[in-house]
Amino acid sequence: MSPDPAPSAQEAAVSQASLDTQARISALEDLILARLDDDKAQDVVFIDLKGKSAVADGLVVASGRSHRHVGAMADHLLRALKEQGYGKARVEGMPHCDWVLIDTGDVIVHLFRPEVRQFYNIEKIWSVDAPHRTASS
Numbered sequence: 001m002s003p004d005p006a007p008s009a010q011e012a013a014v015s016q017a018s019l020d021t022q023a024r025i026s027a028l029e030d031l032i033l034a035r036l037d038d039d040k041a042q043d044v045v046f047i048d049l050k051g052k053s054a055v056a057d058g059l060v061v062a063s064g065r066s067h068r069h070v071g072a073m074a075d076h077l078l079r080a081l082k083e084q085g086y087g088k089a090r091v092e093g094m095p096h097c098d099w100v101l102i103d104t105g106d107v108i109v110h111l112f113r114p115e116v117r118q119f120y121n122i123e124k125i126w127s128v129d130a131p132h133r134t135a136s137s
Contacts, residue, residue: 025057025106028086032107035080036062039073042114047126058107061122063114064097070111071097077109078102 029046036044041062050057064070074094081089086104093100098116102109110122 028081028104028107029058029060031080031084031086032060032077032104032109035077036060036073039076040069041073041111043117045123047123049126056103056106056108059122059126060107060109061112061117062110063112063117065114067097067113070100070113073111074100074102 033044033046041064044060044062047059047061048057049055049059062073064073071094074091074097078089078091081087081102081104089105090103091100098113099120100111102111110117112120
């Protein structure tokens with residue numbers, strides 16, 4: 001029985017690119033979660049979508065205390081993403097700040113006021129039970 005042949009240069013390059021992409025996505029997730037923590041986001045939930053959806057690799061859902069808090073968190077996150085070289089993310093909902101969606105391409109962030117988050121219950125779509133949801137059942 002002969003040993004498996006060594007990977008070709010092309011296979012090694014593809015493998016390295018995949019590792020680089022995963023490291024970049026992991027760093028992006030860490031940046032988002034750290035920024036939200038710094039801004040005192042409430043009930044932060046990270047949903048890992050790797051291998052589950054082609055839409056994104058991760059989904060973050062968090063709440064702010066008010067319109068102003070949600071808007072400030074979104075603004076700070078957008079600035080941090082730009083400063084760290086993640087380009088310009090697509091944003092929806094900034095004028096009203098009830099629900100702000102930030103799409104970075106690899107990670108999608110939903111920032112809600114608590115009443116709006118409870119109404120839409122995004123976590124339920126992905127069958128994730130957030131701690132604040134299970135405590136009231």
